[in-house]
Amino acid sequence: GAVVSQHPSWVICKSGTSVKIECRSLDFQATTMFWYRQFPKQSLMLMATSNEGSKATYEQGVEKDKFLINHASLTLSTLTVTSAHPEDSSFYICSAPRRRDTEAFFGQGTRLTVV
Amino acid sequence: DQQVKQNSPSLSVQEGRISILNCDYTNSMFDYFLWYKKYPAEGPTFLISISSIKDKNEDGRFTVFLNKSAKHLSLHIVPSQPGDSAVYFCAAKGASMEYGNKLVFGAGTILRVKS
Numbered sequence: 001g002a003v004v005s006q007h008p009s010w011v012i013c014k015s016g017t018s019v020k021i022e023c024r025s026l027d028f029q030a031t032t033m034f035w036y037r038q039f040p041k042q043s044l045m046l047m048a049t050s051n052e053g054s055k056a057t058y059e060q061g062v063e064k065d066k067f068l069i070n071h072a073s074l075t076l077s078t079l080t081v082t083s084a085h086p087e088d089s090s091f092y093i094c095s096a097p098r099r100r101d102t103e104a105f106f107g108q109g110t111r112l113t114v115v
Numbered sequence: 116d117q118q119v120k121q122n123s124p125s126l127s128v129q130e131g132r133i134s135i136l137n138c139d140y141t142n143s144m145f146d147y148f149l150w151y152k153k154y155p156a157e158g159p160t161f162l163i164s165i166s167s168i169k170d171k172n173e174d175g176r177f178t179v180f181l182n183k184s185a186k187h188l189s190l191h192i193v194p195s196q197p198g199d200s201a202v203y204f205c206a207a208k209g210a211s212m213e214y215g216n217k218l219v220f221g222a223g224t225i226l227r228v229k230s
Contacts, residue, residue, distance in 0.1 A: 011130055028162045043204070043222040044204065046219075104161075104216065106151075106158035
């Protein structure tokens with residue numbers, strides 16, 4: 001079964017509004033979670049590393065004020081796309097490494113469409 | 116600068132035959148490599164991995180080969196089944212603190228298994 005749950009799986013919002021995406025680790029604690037973005041027919045691009053209890057680390061070129069990350073507990077990280085624009089439309093995926101495993105587990109992804 | 120490259124965007128294979136997916140990397144600090152399978156509108160699911168201290172890892176129909184000197188790895192699926200049709204991502208991570216648990220992904224290869 002899924003060990004990382006992401007919600008919602010899809011969302012349509014109006015331009016200028018904000019959207020929050022949740023990522024939960026289901027049966028383990030994750031001090032670190034990762035947020036990725038995938039454009040059509042392209043690879044998964046790491047946006048930021050979410051750190052429990054501290055500030056997220058953003059990859060080069062990712063606007064931290066645009067993509068707000070909150071890792072308030074050991075099982076929940078949220079990504080808020082603020083003042084969304086059509087160019088923010090994409091597939092957003094989170095992942096969390098489980099300590100005893102070497103591979104990271106991914107959420108189901110969120111399809112964001114900004115109209 | 117693509118550190119992980121999957122040069123074949125797509126591959127078509129007959130059911131029952133072998134599928135070989137290739138991946139090249141440029142960063143010699145990578146020491147762990149993973150293959151993920153992804154269906155449209157879903158998060159990636161882990162398939163198989165290999166540490167840099169090994170040159171082969173096998174799990175059922177899936178075998179990953181690593182050639183460190185060539186900085187090349189490949190995923191072999193045999194026999195291929197129609198359900199294997201998906202996008203396959205190669206990913207790598209490094210051992211140093213600089214990399215943490217970050218995964219660097221290739222662009223993906225679309226595998227189509229024809230029945």
